Amino acid sequence: MPTSLELAGQLREKFGDLISGPLEFRGEVTVTVADAERIAEVCAHAKAALGFDLLLDLSSIDNYGEDPRWTVVYELSGIGHGCHLRLKTHVSEERSQVPTVSGVWRTADWHEREAYDMMGIVFSGHPDLRRILMWEGYPYFPLRKDFPLAGKPTVLPDTAFTRPAPLEGGPFVTLPGGRDSAAREPRVRTPEE
Amino acid sequence: MATQTIEFKDSAARAVQAAQAGGASPGDDLLDLHGDKLVLNMGPSHPSTHGVLRIVIELDGETITKAVPDVGYLHRGDEKIAENMTYNQFVPYTDRLDYLAPLANNVAYALAVERLMGIDTQLPPRCQYLRVICCELARISAHLLGLGAFAMDIGALTVFLHTFTEREKIYNLCESLTGARLTTSYTRIGGMTRDCPPGWAAAVRRFLDEVVVNFDESETLLTRNRIFVDRTRDVGVISREMAIDYGLTGPNLRGSGVDYDVRKAHPYLVYKDLDFDIPVGSVGDSYDRYLVRMEEMRQSVRIIRQCLDRLPGGPENAGKEPVNVADGKVVLPPKNKVLTSMEELIHQFMIVTQGVNAPPGEVYFGAENPKGELGFYINSRGGGTPYRLKIRAPSFVNLGILPAVLPGHLMSDVVSILGSFDFVMGECDR
Secondary structure, three states: OHHHHHHHHHHHHHHHHEEEEEEEEEOOOEEEOHHHHHHHHHHHHHOOOOOOOOOEEEEEEEEEOOOEEEEEEEEEOOOOOOEEEEEEEEOOOOOOEEOOOOOOOOOOHHHHHHHHHHHOEEEOOOOOOOOOOOOOOOOOOOOOOOOOOOOOOOHHHHHHHOOOOOOOOOOOOOOOOOHHHHHHHHHOOOOOO | OOOOOOOOHHHHHHHHHHHHOOOOHHHHHHHHOOOOOOOEEEEEEEEHHHOOOEEEEEEEEEEEEEEEEEEEOOOOOHHHHHOOOHHHHHHHHHHHHOOHHHHHHHHHHHHHHHHHOOOOOOOOOOHHHHHHHHHHHHHHHHHHHHHHHHHOOOOOOOHHHHHHHHHHHHHHHHHHHHOOOOOOOOOOEEEOOOOOOOOOOHHHHHHHHHHHHHHHHHHHOOOOOHHHHHHOOOOOOOOOOHHHHOOOOOHHHHHHHOOOOOHHHHOOOOHOOOOOOOOOOOOOOOOHHHHHHHHHHHHHHHHHHHHHOOOOOOOOOOEEEEEEOOOOOOOOHHHHHHHHHHHHHHHHHHHHOOOOEEEEEEEEEEEEOOOOEEEEEEEEEEEOOOOOEEEHHHHHHOOOOOOOOOOEEEEEHHHHHHHHOOHHHHHHHH
């Protein structure tokens, strides 16, 4: 049975300087792919030759204020050998584009849609890159560090609110529209207002 | 009485009408039998979607030709919220992921943060055994609901009533253990909120003796029930390769014959010392997924019994075994020390205001939850809050296979397939 470190070494042998690392932390092995444009190629090799047949997770990080701004993280696992390997790649804010790996693992389809929805990273070649958790037409990317925790008023009130709530204007009812979510929130409103 | 001729809009019906009328051969009209496809919107509020899942289904007659799931109706931004609070403050949010198994979520989250801090292997043995009991009780509870709702959706209401009787007992056990029935928030980084109360272990044993009888009853109602078998066998077949390709985990993956269980593949807590089996299916249909869940509950009973036998300190903790790690900078010190000793006062203040101090680094921890592998990816830049916390929700990933599974099935099979997937939207949408 190979170990994660050996498999990371094999990946490095195949791709050379493209792969930096491997770093080990708490028993988990991380390698960084220097050129984000080649991530799909590296993933395809990891699946075909190294037995990483299960993509557990795909997450995105906003390194706000740093360059490159985005990091995309792939959690690979192999059912046959039971090893875990983390691939990371960095993307600049100007580019904000990574090739899709949905052709390698089908499960990446929804993961990439989520990363696009939350962070605004575009996965080129994705068969159906639509928002998945937020609604179609939502103008922001809420998991970015410059998006406030309290949310922003949406410019598309019709999409979120279709018709007045039965008790609209009452002390316990969220107001549609409004300046920000604090103004919509009933707990901060006094009935006299 | 005058007869009235009704003009059918449907071309097929027109052809039949023409043939019955003994007119000319319907030839031309029959060639044009393909009617328009019907787009049917299912959900977001539909009894079989167990929450708010919407599926836009394209139908040719009764046969599904295309299915587009639409998720996100329960999106609360848990990952954003996590970035803005300390590690311990996020524990209550994990209750609300898979709200049918809050104890298992608590344990998975605590273990992820503890791995980041490097203390996951230093947990006291009593804590580890108690956590395993919690996880397995949660599994029984979640599977009981999953099976009951599955059976109810395809017409067997009685099973639901049977399984809910037992779930009620689990809720009572949760209440005496944690103080809450649903929103348990039982774990803290480095341990638990409290030890189990006196008599709790004995109550769990009594419950186990009762619940195995209930398993038998439910099985009698379902496993060889002709209607149930007809509606589940060879419905929603997922091949081994397809299941892995779509990242399925948990009973849905094992139903397709893959013996992958995080408790065996990457053992955490004390699972490597415990004796239990991993049931797998052979066909990968709805029926196999049902059988896998049924057997998993029996295995959970087996695990809990072993844990109760070996519980360090005994059921009443006569040995005064600790349930928290000894590090005063991680777990809150005892209250009497806080009020009398300077060092403990400072620790308490720091943990409450700044959070548990985690080192910079990144970890991914996946735990075998009732729905599949619940994973937490934590990226830390040091300090008491995560820089990024990604939740790998098994329900989200499992639903991603629907567009591939549903086409070709009848409309009525959707309910059977959704029921056999056993997803929770609170976890899917986060």
